[in-house]
Amino acid sequence: MNARRWVSALALLLATVGVAGCANVPLSSPVQVLRQVSEGDGAPLPPGPVDGSNPLDLVRDFVFASGSSTEKHGAARRFLAAQAAAWDDAANLTVLDGQFDTVPAPGAQDPNTGVTTIRIRGTAIGRVTSSGSFEPGQSVFQQDVTVQRSDGQWRISSLPAGVVLPMSIFRDNYRSVRIWFVDPVRRLVVADLRYVPSVPARAQAARVVELLLAGPSGALLGAAVSQLPPGAQLRSNVTFSTDGAVIVDLTRLGDLDEQSRSLLAAQVVLSLAEVNVSRVRLLADGEPLLAGRPDLTREDFSSLYAEMQAGADVPGLVVAGGHVRQLTGAEPGSALPGPMGNGAFDVESAASTGDGHRIAAVTWQGGQRRLLISGGGGEGGVEAAPLAADSMSRPSWTPTGTEVWTVLDSSVVARVLVDGAGSARTAQVNADELAALGPIADLRLSRDGMRVAAVVGGSLYTGAVARSIDGEVAIRNIRRLRPAELGEVVAADWRSAESIVAITRGPDLLVGQVSVDGLVVAQVLGNNLTPPLTAIAVAANRPLLVTDQSGVWSFAGGDQAAWRQVIGGAPDGVPFYPG
Template structure:
């Protein structure tokens, strides 16, 4: 059954079952599976108020209907009395988790008076901004609306600005898309998560272009730029040509050299591909933006994407018993050559670059930690960093920097070159450190974000690099504190999602979308808590360490975790990056 129709039927059944008091609407789960809403035919507006609804059911059904933004939330407006016609539905959208209630507000007038106040209460997980980005903020939510009886029917006569919807309704009505902006250092495009209405689908391309012209979301402000200057605009509405290409004609672009034109093309084409646009006729003042290339497809610009994944032939590793070993590849459990694998160092954790050519390792000696870096041959050299504690290292996509956190507070970066000795520097992480001790920090594989476990919470931040060489972590957001509880460690699964291990029994392993909108539990039935380490990468099995060793889970038809290294409760698995 169509999810929207199913939601309406649930609402109708509950309306029949609820006569008075509290109307509570549980959903199937407080956590949701990541998915994309299809871009098929445009759906019709949901039905309006049920004849004879009581105030509690009316307000509840209004909340469900508010998910559809078509015709300025036309479905929801059917629930309003004439005096509420100026409701400001553009003042932001609050997303609630898996349950909300409609109850009489304290002190509400009796229904016999023909006017009463109904309270919507639940837990908000964040809000969708006008930029199409989701801003996480888990908190208790309540909102009062006034309901009046006119001609025997109850209608809403007064309500605050903005829209309120449950998560499942939001995900039925909005499509997650990646808009693309430019990493100014690497001159490649990186993804920025947004959400656009799923209907009408014919309007999605225009909405994506609006988002691109408006610039990066607040989460990536300062970390990325756009090659669409502030004055850029469309010369005309986006249209489809007779031969099926989407025509995008831009103007006021300023002077762009050939590489910049290709980067701008990558921004537009990759963004539009998220809403099923296969071919773009990209023009600048009526002429092809890229000379000689009238139409462009995703394949034409894919090489400019900064999304980096470990190559299939680069093995995952594990640190166990003070040595670095292979955990996948032709010789599982075989120690790496050189000092990090033969016992010359007592290794606590490690990280390899995406291409596997460089390795960084945290070593222990006399209660202190030090960092060593080297190449794939096993040769390593010490870096002038020591501390009581160091987090597991993390590499930038180019392999030119490795980061670690000293004594749970100082984020250090080590610049590694082919010839010069490693040089140390510091990252401005004052905003992050102010939240508590930093237990884990991972750079995203496109290099523009960090994932950090701080004070037991899971946080994201943007890597902001200034022209004078300063590097800072900004735009920090905490993801789903009530659902995740105390987080132990985390890693990037992709540019869109992270995997975290927690001390919460109901969700020992969780997948979280990068903006915190969606939390999905991962099967943990045969793991022995507490879990201590996690490694993740796209198209690779998850690895976690429990009290018996390292376990692997690949999803799909797999019904339980499989142990890949036993008798190693201190093991730290790692994928390249």
């Protein structure tokens, strides 16, 4: 399937299950990439093998039946001969794109002999690990299974460990959940995207607690931690009380102070809320984990979310013609008051903190790029960071507003500390793993501060921001997201902690939204835009902003059928939202 057909088909698919596609861009922070689950458990199992099936159809139907994980993939096991009863269905789960084939394997014996080999052939987009996390990895996929005739019917007699599913079947049988862990520096909770079986719905609560006890996924190792110590376990099974609460009784928690107990409670309650649990009775060795508070809801932990949410009064801005300018208000395009907008500096790109109090700007001075910070003291309210380079990427702030990051000469990731402890100063970021992949054209910190999205060598990557106790910072766990579908990426930005929007040079997908783990790609409406696109800014509950050859355009999704121009005559515009 060529790129145009693939993207169109997938975008249509995702539009039906809650992911942005064409004119329906989600405006809330969570990304529900798969369908919601009903309260009931009554989804029927897929049918077993059809009498008289030939080997090709048998294997194809087996793949479809493998979508149901109920009873250790009981529906799929009905396709197996006795010799394959030891099939390890828990080894891994490979997700294929929208099409796969079953064909005779080279050298397969004639079916008349009673034994033949069938090859499952397609394109893998990645795998779901035993921890429920998706690990991207596009590759040609082929897997051989042996089929034999017994009592007049074909059955699978030998097959590799693990499950293989096309995306459509995975979508129908699994759902996304956010499992919550802790930012060890700020002591706030952060989300880790996982996938759990849709059916039975009542088993999801126990699965969520199991994933919590196992700790962060590979994508966040070294960046997020858990307040559940390694030896923690359930004292009894997760159950439902007669009054509707889910009872979670933990043991071996060790000595936890009040803040650690609150964070642990937030992890459990917020994670269970992902599977429609509204109230949790959280116990430690039979007693309430939080004294005097036996039952807890997600509202009890609203102050612990790490993801920065800029208020409606913090505007988006744009750099154009060397000035920082207004994007909204009575005069869009008018210069921002003060040194960043009045022409005192030749500004090329900029970023504002979540509260809008500081702006970091890349400027052109004396034949070099320099980073200036307004609102941070210094002459005229502008302070020069001790950085200079031939090239400097658009800056990006941490959620605390005390660090701003940029990339020097497409290879060195630098951070500038503006934490009030004296003048702005630089600090190191170990980004060797990222820089080894090629020139870094763009780098954005997620608004919970736990990840970066980076455009390196024309591809989109994510990485975890790992901070050590002694203050060292590194970008780890690099993942490449969907190169075949996105093509050559120009720039990207975070819509939420679980979703990235990118602009590309491809004619088939100018603007695409991809889940943070790379499982889902959705095409965003591209009409009215004149490629090539050069800049993008996105944020939760804000319209998408892109720059094309005529200016800056806005798209809010919903009933909006086309992009709307915000500022014309600004092909050099670089829009930005707080962050």
